[in-house]
Amino acid sequence: MAHTDQSDTTRRDFLYIATGSFAAATAFSIWPLIDQMNPDASVLALSSTEVDLTPVEVGQSMTVKWRGSPIFIRRRTAEEIKEALAVPLEDLPDPEADSERAEKPEWLIMVGVCTHLGCIPKGQKLGDERGDYNGWFCPCHGSHYDTAGRIRKGPAPLNLVVPPIEYLEETKIRIG
Amino acid sequence: MSGQSTYQPTSAVGKWFESRLPVMGLVHDTMLNFPTPKNLNYWWTFGGILATFLVLQIITGIVLAMQYTPHVDFAFESVEKIMRDVNYGWLLRYAHANGASMFFLAVYIHIFRGLYYGSYKQPRELLWIIGVIIYLVMMATAFMGYLLPWGQMSFWGATVITNFFSAFPIVGDPIVEWLRGGFVVGNPTLNRFFSLHYLTPFILVGLVGLHVWALHVPGNANPTGVEVKSVKDDTVPFHPYYTLKDSFAIVVFMILFLWFVFFAPNFLGEVDNYIKANPLVTPAHIVPEWYFLPFYAILRAVPDKLGGVLLMFASIGVLFILPWLDTSKVKSATFRPLYKQFFFIFVAVSIGLGYLGGKPAEGGYILAARILTAYYFAHFLIIMPILGLIEKPKKLPESIAKAVLDKNGDDPGGGGAPAEAVTAPETKG
Numbered sequence: 185m186a187h188t189d190q191s192d193t194t195r196r197d198f199l200y201i202a203t204g205s206f207a208a209a210t211a212f213s214i215w216p217l218i219d220q221m222n223p224d225a226s227v228l229a230l231s232s233t234e235v236d237l238t239p240v241e242v243g244q245s246m247t248v249k250w251r252g253s254p255i256f257i258r259r260r261t262a263e264e265i266k267e268a269l270a271v272p273l274e275d276l277p278d279p280e281a282d283s284e285r286a287e288k289p290e291w292l293i294m295v296g297v298c299t300h301l302g303c304i305p306k307g308q309k310l311g312d313e314r315g316d317y318n319g320w321f322c323p324c325h326g327s328h329y330d331t332a333g334r335i336r337k338g339p340a341p342l343n344l345v346v347p348p349i350e351y352l353e354e355t356k357i358r359i360g
Numbered sequence: 361m362s363g364q365s366t367y368q369p370t371s372a373v374g375k376w377f378e379s380r381l382p383v384m385g386l387v388h389d390t391m392l393n394f395p396t397p398k399n400l401n402y403w404w405t406f407g408g409i410l411a412t413f414l415v416l417q418i419i420t421g422i423v424l425a426m427q428y429t430p431h432v433d434f435a436f437e438s439v440e441k442i443m444r445d446v447n448y449g450w451l452l453r454y455a456h457a458n459g460a461s462m463f464f465l466a467v468y469i470h471i472f473r474g475l476y477y478g479s480y481k482q483p484r485e486l487l488w489i490i491g492v493i494i495y496l497v498m499m500a501t502a503f504m505g506y507l508l509p510w511g512q513m514s515f516w517g518a519t520v521i522t523n524f525f526s527a528f529p530i531v532g533d534p535i536v537e538w539l540r541g542g543f544v545v546g547n548p549t550l551n552r553f554f555s556l557h558y559l560t561p562f563i564l565v566g567l568v569g570l571h572v573w574a575l576h577v578p579g580n581a582n583p584t585g586v587e588v589k590s591v592k593d594d595t596v597p598f599h600p601y602y603t604l605k606d607s608f609a610i611v612v613f614m615i616l617f618l619w620f621v622f623f624a625p626n627f628l629g630e631v632d633n634y635i636k637a638n639p640l641v642t643p644a645h646i647v648p649e650w651y652f653l654p655f656y657a658i659l660r661a662v663p664d665k666l667g668g669v670l671l672m673f674a675s676i677g678v679l680f681i682l683p684w685l686d687t688s689k690v691k692s693a694t695f696r697p698l699y700k701q702f703f704f705i706f707v708a709v710s711i712g713l714g715y716l717g718g719k720p721a722e723g724g725y726i727l728a729a730r731i732l733t734a735y736y737f738a739h740f741l742i743i744m745p746i747l748g749l750i751e752k753p754k755k756l757p758e759s760i761a762k763a764v765l766d767k768n769g770d771d772p773g774g775g776g777a778p779a780e781a782v783t784a785p786e787t788k789g
């Protein structure tokens with residue numbers, strides 16, 4: 185038994201380390217199985233689009249597609265801009281000034297996906313219901329957005345998202 | 361499934377086989393000879409009905425999969441092709457779609473049976489919990505199946521439901537993108553839902569196996585809630601007594617099912633689902649399939665996104681702890697005069713929530729949904745614990761045999777409590 189002292193501990197240590205590495209290797213090999221479900225390269229590649237704004241008159245809207253979602257483009261009337269500027273920030277569930285949302289006040293450009301559960305709000309077409317705040321209205325569970333696309337009433341927690349926008353020319357933008 | 365089998369094969373081949381793989385003994389013990397309380401009423405036949413529908417869904421599903429194409433450009437068209445071109449395709453698809461509805465109808469009756477007769481109580485807590493898991497997997501299966509025809513409701517239902525997860529801070533959005541395989545519901549989503557829709561029914565088969573196993577340890581509960589005291593006096597063998605009773609109930613339930621399939625195949629569905637999915641237009645009024653409506657009402661009753669999602673999950677989660685929320689020693693509502701009334705109020709509240717889930721989320725409907733949601737939770741979290749403490753139960757029969765004999769011997773008026781237990785119309789049998 186004299187010499188077993190040392191060899192016993194090393195054998196046991198070896199077993200622990202071997203078991204531990206085996207567990208770690210198994211855990212790592214599960215990652216590809218999980219990660220394959222994430223958006224793939226071709227989905228990510230579609231992530232920017234250019235839009236020509238010239239056809240849109242004051243008071244009109246246009247909807248384009250970006251990353252599979254609609255982008256709401258609205259050329260706001262002076263009235264609508266005034267309405268948006270007049271709201272005190274403390275009245276907003278998700279306080280954001282109008283100037284943070286529209287680089288050029290006339291052009292409001294947002295992802296047209298309700299921040300509640302993802303329906304497309306109404307308000308782009310003439311004659312659509314536009315909600316209590318004269319902006320957009322999501323019929324799915326009743327969220328009301330104002331003329332700056334900010335949430336005012338209903339279950340949606342956040343304002344309509346403003347995507348990354350770059351003005352290439354006076355009336356040409358790149359989204360994404 | 362537990363204990364030593366009493367099965368004695370008679371033929372030489374049978375003996376040879378049984379000593380190597382005792383599967384006939386298992387069937388004999390669990391499906392033929394299993395001692396079953398002699399007073400089970402027709403509410404106990406829904407287990408067999410559920411098993412039948414699981415098998416039926418798997419059969420119709422496998423043949424549909426031979427004709428179906430899980431790709432956004434062809435899915436809707438392939439389902440239309442099933443309806444118009446494939447031989448008997450219309451029958452297979454209507455059987456599968458209405459089969460899902462009947463499956464849920466049966467599971468709801470089965471669950472409410474459990475609530476009425478206290479089937480979730482000791483020693484059947486685990487049996488109940490496995491049942492709740494089965495229910496959750498069923499919901500996941502039906503939800504994923506509903507995306508496959510790639511109609512407007514398919515698409516927007518999947519969009520809204522995958523978005524539930526975006527309510528969670530930080531991890532929410534990455535989870536949603538992971539579930540969808542994209543920023544929106546699209547081809548990767550359809551593909552994986554098809555793969556999983558094929559898988560989960562077989563997981564259900566496994567879970568049902570565990571459910572039956574857990575059932576066969578304590579044995580069936582029964583309408584009196586009094587446990588079996590003597591196998592000889594209180595029970596009958598499952599076969600032929602309950603194989604026949606179950607078969608009869610299955611045939612009756614099939615009549616309802618086939619009536620839908622042949623005479624009202626689209627009654628339970630949504631017309632919008634015959635419009636191909638359009639990611640840029642949400643239908644004016646999106647509603648889930650009828651069997652999800654009560655939960656949808658709870659979701660919409662809460663003005664806060666995360667709160668709504670959490671409360672909706674909690675409405676099923678609360679079922680897991682029900683065995684410990686109910687403080688009454690008495691199982692069956694027959695002997696619980698107060699609980700019996702609250703039970704029927706609860707049934708009405710659940711149906712009311714289902715009704716409200718199908719209405720637009722505005723004005724009075726929201727208010728009503730809030731009240732009913734509050735009651736739904738109060739039923740489990742307040743009423744159940746308190747009732748058990750303050751209620752004075754009726755006198756229980758001494759045994760199942762005594763309850764049955766009293767009913768058959770006495771005149772109907774003189775029964776008292778035990779007689780009431782067995783004079784429900786559905787107990788003839």
Ligand code: HEM
Nearest residue numbers: 417418421422424425428457460502505506508509558561
């Ligand atoms: C637990 C059992 C199952 C349930 C509750 C269920 C439920 C559903 C539902 C609700 C639909 C949508 C029907 C419609 O509106 O058109 C569907 C479609 C479909 N299911 Fe299942 N299913 C089950 C098992 C299976 C199995 C085992 C398969 C085998 C692959 C399968 C294959 C399909 C196919 C190919 C479709 C698309 C065709 C269609 O829409 O009718 N299902 N399922």
Ligand code: FES
Nearest residue numbers: 298300301322325
């Ligand atoms: S998705 Fe817009 S209110 Fe729910």
